[in-house]
Amino acid sequence: MMFFLxxxxxxxxxxxxxxFFEIIAPVPINGEPQLVSWKGGDLALSSPNPLMPPTRLFLxxxxxxxxxxxxxxLYTFEVPEVGNRLIVGVRPCDLQALSMLDRIxxxxxxxxxxxxxxRSTAIxxxxxxxxxxxCFCAQMGAGPEADEGFDLLLxxxxxxxxxxxxxxxxxxxxxxSEELLERGDDAEKRRLMRESRERIMSARPWLSQDxxxxxxxxxxxxxxxxxCISCGGCSFVCPTCHCFTIADLGLPDGERxxxxxxxxxxxxxxxxxxxxxxxxxxxxLLSWYMEKLEHMLIRTGMPGCVGCGRCDRxxxxxxxxxxxxR
Amino acid sequence: xxxxETTCVYCGCGCGLYLHVENNxxxxxxxxxxxxxxxxxxxxxxxxxxxxxxxxxxxxxxIRRGDRHVQTSWSxxxxxxxxxxxEIKRDYxxxxxxxxTSAKATNEENYLLMKLCRAALGSNNIDNVARLCHAPTLFAxxxxxxxxxxxxxxxxxxxxxxxxxxGSNTTEQHPAVALHIMEARRNGARIIVMDPRRTxxxxxxxxxxxxxxxxDIALLNAILNIVIQEGMIDEEFIRSRTEGFDDIRDRLxxxxxxxxxxxCDVPAELIRDAAVMYGGAEAAAIxxxxxxxxxxxxxxxxxxxxxxxLATGNLGRDGSGIYPLRGHQNVQGACDMGALPxxxxxxxxxxxxxxxxxxxxxxxxxxxxxxxxxEIMSSAGSDIRGLYISGENPAxxxxxxxxxxxxxxxxxxxxxxxxxxxxxxxxxDVILPVASFAEKYGTVTSTERKVQLIRxxxxxxxxxxPEWVVAARLLEIFGVSSDxxxxxxxxxxxxxxxxxxxxxxxxxxxxxxxxxxxxxxxxPGTPVLYRDGFLRGRAVFRHVDQRSLDDERFTLIIGRxxxxxxTGSMTRRVSILERELPEAFVDMNPKDAAAxxxxxxxxxxLESERGTIRARARLSDGVREGILFMxxxxxxxxxxxxxxxxxxxxxxxxALKMVSVSIRREDA
Ligand code: SF4
Ligand code: SF4
Ligand code: SF4
Ligand code: SF4
Numbered sequence: 001m002m003f004f005l006x007x008x009x010x011x012x013x014x015x016x017x018x019x020f021f022e023i024i025a026p027v028p029i030n031g032e033p034q035l036v037s038w039k040g041g042d043l044a045l046s047s048p049n050p051l052m053p054p055t056r057l058f059l060x061x062x063x064x065x066x067x068x069x070x071x072x073x074l075y076t077f078e079v080p081e082v083g084n085r086l087i088v089g090v091r092p093c094d095l096q097a098l099s100m101l102d103r104i105x106x107x108x109x110x111x112x113x114x115x116x117x118x119r120s121t122a123i124x125x126x127x128x129x130x131x132x133x134x135c136f137c138a139q140m141g142a143g144p145e146a147d148e149g150f151d152l153l154l155x156x157x158x159x160x161x162x163x164x165x166x167x168x169x170x171x172x173x174x175x176x177s178e179e180l181l182e183r184g185d186d187a188e189k190r191r192l193m194r195e196s197r198e199r200i201m202s203a204r205p206w207l208s209q210d211x212x213x214x215x216x217x218x219x220x221x222x223x224x225x226x227x228c229i230s231c232g233g234c235s236f237v238c239p240t241c242h243c244f245t246i247a248d249l250g251l252p253d254g255e256r257x258x259x260x261x262x263x264x265x266x267x268x269x270x271x272x273x274x275x276x277x278x279x280x281x282x283x284x285l286l287s288w289y290m291e292k293l294e295h296m297l298i299r300t301g302m303p304g305c306v307g308c309g310r311c312d313r314x315x316x317x318x319x320x321x322x323x324x325x326r
Numbered sequence: 327x328x329x330x331e332t333t334c335v336y337c338g339c340g341c342g343l344y345l346h347v348e349n350n351x352x353x354x355x356x357x358x359x360x361x362x363x364x365x366x367x368x369x370x371x372x373x374x375x376x377x378x379x380x381x382x383x384x385x386x387x388x389i390r391r392g393d394r395h396v397q398t399s400w401s402x403x404x405x406x407x408x409x410x411x412x413e414i415k416r417d418y419x420x421x422x423x424x425x426x427t428s429a430k431a432t433n434e435e436n437y438l439l440m441k442l443c444r445a446a447l448g449s450n451n452i453d454n455v456a457r458l459c460h461a462p463t464l465f466a467x468x469x470x471x472x473x474x475x476x477x478x479x480x481x482x483x484x485x486x487x488x489x490x491x492x493g494s495n496t497t498e499q500h501p502a503v504a505l506h507i508m509e510a511r512r513n514g515a516r517i518i519v520m521d522p523r524r525t526x527x528x529x530x531x532x533x534x535x536x537x538x539x540x541x542d543i544a545l546l547n548a549i550l551n552i553v554i555q556e557g558m559i560d561e562e563f564i565r566s567r568t569e570g571f572d573d574i575r576d577r578l579x580x581x582x583x584x585x586x587x588x589x590c591d592v593p594a595e596l597i598r599d600a601a602v603m604y605g606g607a608e609a610a611a612i613x614x615x616x617x618x619x620x621x622x623x624x625x626x627x628x629x630x631x632x633x634x635x636l637a638t639g640n641l642g643r644d645g646s647g648i649y650p651l652r653g654h655q656n657v658q659g660a661c662d663m664g665a666l667p668x669x670x671x672x673x674x675x676x677x678x679x680x681x682x683x684x685x686x687x688x689x690x691x692x693x694x695x696x697x698x699x700x701e702i703m704s705s706a707g708s709d710i711r712g713l714y715i716s717g718e719n720p721a722x723x724x725x726x727x728x729x730x731x732x733x734x735x736x737x738x739x740x741x742x743x744x745x746x747x748x749x750x751x752x753x754x755d756v757i758l759p760v761a762s763f764a765e766k767y768g769t770v771t772s773t774e775r776k777v778q779l780i781r782x783x784x785x786x787x788x789x790x791x792p793e794w795v796v797a798a799r800l801l802e803i804f805g806v807s808s809d810x811x812x813x814x815x816x817x818x819x820x821x822x823x824x825x826x827x828x829x830x831x832x833x834x835x836x837x838x839x840x841x842x843x844x845x846x847x848x849x850p851g852t853p854v855l856y857r858d859g860f861l862r863g864r865a866v867f868r869h870v871d872q873r874s875l876d877d878e879r880f881t882l883i884i885g886r887x888x889x890x891x892x893t894g895s896m897t898r899r900v901s902i903l904e905r906e907l908p909e910a911f912v913d914m915n916p917k918d919a920a921a922x923x924x925x926x927x928x929x930x931x932l933e934s935e936r937g938t939i940r941a942r943a944r945l946s947d948g949v950r951e952g953i954l955f956m957x958x959x960x961x962x963x964x965x966x967x968x969x970x971x972x973x974x975x976x977x978x979x980x981a982l983k984m985v986s987v988s989i990r991r992e993d994a
Contacts, residue, residue, distance in 0.1 A: 022327075024327050029329050029330075029331060029344070030331045030358075031360075032331075032344070032358065032359055034329035034344060034346075034356075035327065035329070035346075036327045036328050036329050037327045037328065050356075051356040051357070051365070052329075052344075052346060052354055052356045056354055057327070060348070060353040060354060061353060061354040061355075061375060062351075062352065062353050062354065062375045062376065062379075063353060064351070080349075226526075226529060226530050227508050227526075227530060229368065229369075229497050229498075229501055229504070229526070229888070230369065230888075231366070231367060231368050231369045231371075231372060231501070232369050232372055232373075233357075233366060233367060233372055236372050237356070245901060245902060245905070247901040249380055249381050249382070249899075249901075250380075250381030250382060253381070254381045255381060257901075259373075259375075259376065259901065259902065261902060262902075265369070265902065265906055266906065267902075267905040267906040267907070268905075274927055313365055314357060314365055314366055314367075315366070316366050316501070316504075316505050316508070317508060318509075318512065
């Protein structure tokens, strides 16, 4: 179903949804868009996509799996609770990353916390009418328009939004604000999305998945990686990255935590003997791109890069420019 | 979910970042887009969420009973501290008391601890960790130029044509500065690295002068000598803005490239290339860190840098300047706040400004000369009987660790505040649990003199308190004015007493950081110093000479790694950082190793005049023959057991950077 929603009415629609969900949305904090609990103030829906990918709400960079308490030799465990959430403003690239993560984290045996969070979260996606310079989702087949994976979908038409439903939960959410909605059509949206797609394509007309894959082994990773400081930033912001490590902190009481790990870091590859097959940054960078462009594709049927451009935004050495595939 | 913008707790770069918080826990970190981070962080920054919520955090005040520490209440702990200090003061006089403040604490906390030491305890024995890193900078830049701090902001490096880096492993220790250097390089700037080790910066540099360690003065003097010979000095600048050039000009003549080649073991040609490159630049910057300062001739090293910059007029303009890189988040601020034996806030000398502070605080202030950190330690148990250490771990970070441990053990009262148990808290009579950077409000001053806010993101664990609250409560017990409801109140008092911070307030900082000096509310701050002249009128040249070096088989250079910070009390609790570097290593040239039958991973015993430690060898052609390198983060291989109490005569910094050692295989 398609509706028009006046921009000024979006907060009211969210407020009503707030009776059932914690609303998480991009909000300007000291001038920068951040994904936080929305408490009725300004939204940052027309800012660039926040650096922290929404996929990290399902697999946080640091989370407690459970706390353990020891009493006279017996252990009891406390598992964190998961509440209902509605994430607003998820971009098509991140939506695609999320469905790729689903194929990994929910395949047998499903990750318990991830699947709990996934089940209790609803999503209002946002099509991109104003892509950033670093975006190349169109070339990766991930954006700038979402076609599935959301409960509701917004497209900014200027004065108003086009609101589309994508699931029974989305229809229910729309029904809560029925009188704010007006039946609509997607003629304007289609025009805007065509323009947006063209903008992204024309910024890098030569870029394609095939192009990237065939260039992988030709790139001089060694000289490219000379300035890489192995900060891990590229993998910490990548919406499809999902490696983690687990540690037990504290004795006799404490907690088992899970935190984001990164194959960009050398210690990730070091073996128990001390030998390291990927001791040099150029080896790790190549393997990172192979993982994104080849291995994830084989494993999930979807490419591991959705073209969000975040790795480029945080890289010290500026080496994640798509130019390297030219 | 919440996201709170704050400032990184580790190095002095002062990167802005957002802490993402869920249920009073930090779950993620992302960089702020504002400078100097501009959307980037180093691995320590990205993984800042790793230690704050660690279950080993100190949660309750602890007090020594026999050889155990037992839990106590804040009021009991504080009144015990106050009465013990008062007793020592009565029996031995106020000069038997001392305070060491923390480069991890905020400006407000350093200020209140300084006030506590001077106004409540009545002693000028106050110092901070800057004594171990940039005391020579404070002395040399202060006496030559007028201010002992970085002359230009980090972003100014983007305007440099040439950047000379000496004694700094910038990519690992000051990543945000490295970021700017690399960006300048991509835009055409040329890079000169002077370092005995082939660091990552050296790899990408245009010139790498891989000199013998400890020969910085000879090298810098030779460079200046060539610059003079080639007529590349800025005569107008020298005439109008400096004094003393003629005195040094003649004495430099003996530092010819050929003579210096023999001292430094760097080809004369390379020295000449570096001189011509630096001397020929429109705007050239010199970046340095602990490789320059942590020597018994640290002040002279810095002076050699100052001479070179002055002679070429490379001060007071964008892209020029001298960049002493500060190692801790707030080591600049700790000095600014007067946590120094001879200064009140803003480098107002105790000898000149005592009355001003007496009037403001309404107490009589001590006149006796204060002791520096190293002097405090060396007289602990004799002249010094009571010591308050805020968030530092001298048992691992100071030279000659066994001597430090003895000193700390012989005190009548040792109070240590920290966020985690450390080698030093273990020896304390009272342990105070304090809030981490993520659990309090306040300001910190980064290496570029930029005062920035830290904001509270979560509650402290247990009954831990922000240290400014602890200091304020102690002040109250001693009957000194301490009517603060927030750290913003403390900053108001600092601003009123400190000309360079006069225009700084938390309200203003909400809109972004400000570079001091910032004398008034309307003043925009001063990113570049000396645009219109030097504070002391004319800048001064001072000639410095190379000292002779011990001729030992092995010189051990001691430094840090990019994945750990200082004594590791925070980073070693971050599982991924600990995984990256779980133990110390000794970098060694493969030729040396072959001669001694040492392989990668062989256990080594290192022995100096002072002590013996163990660590594994890591073969690397990045170090010259005869040179070893190891980090000091690890309590299992405490490098500072080896170092000596050899002090720089001007700044009293100990020679922590290098020590002569002998090595042997563990199984031999
Ligand atoms: S590889 Fe880079 S552009 Fe691709 S999804 Fe990851 S962060 Fe985005
Ligand atoms: S990459 Fe595409 S979908 Fe993602 S934010 Fe940019 S334009 Fe939107
Ligand atoms: S963000 Fe850039 S510098 Fe950091 S690890 Fe990735 S490639 Fe290296
Ligand atoms: S460069 Fe320094 S301030 Fe920036 S993130 Fe790293 S440790 Fe923190």
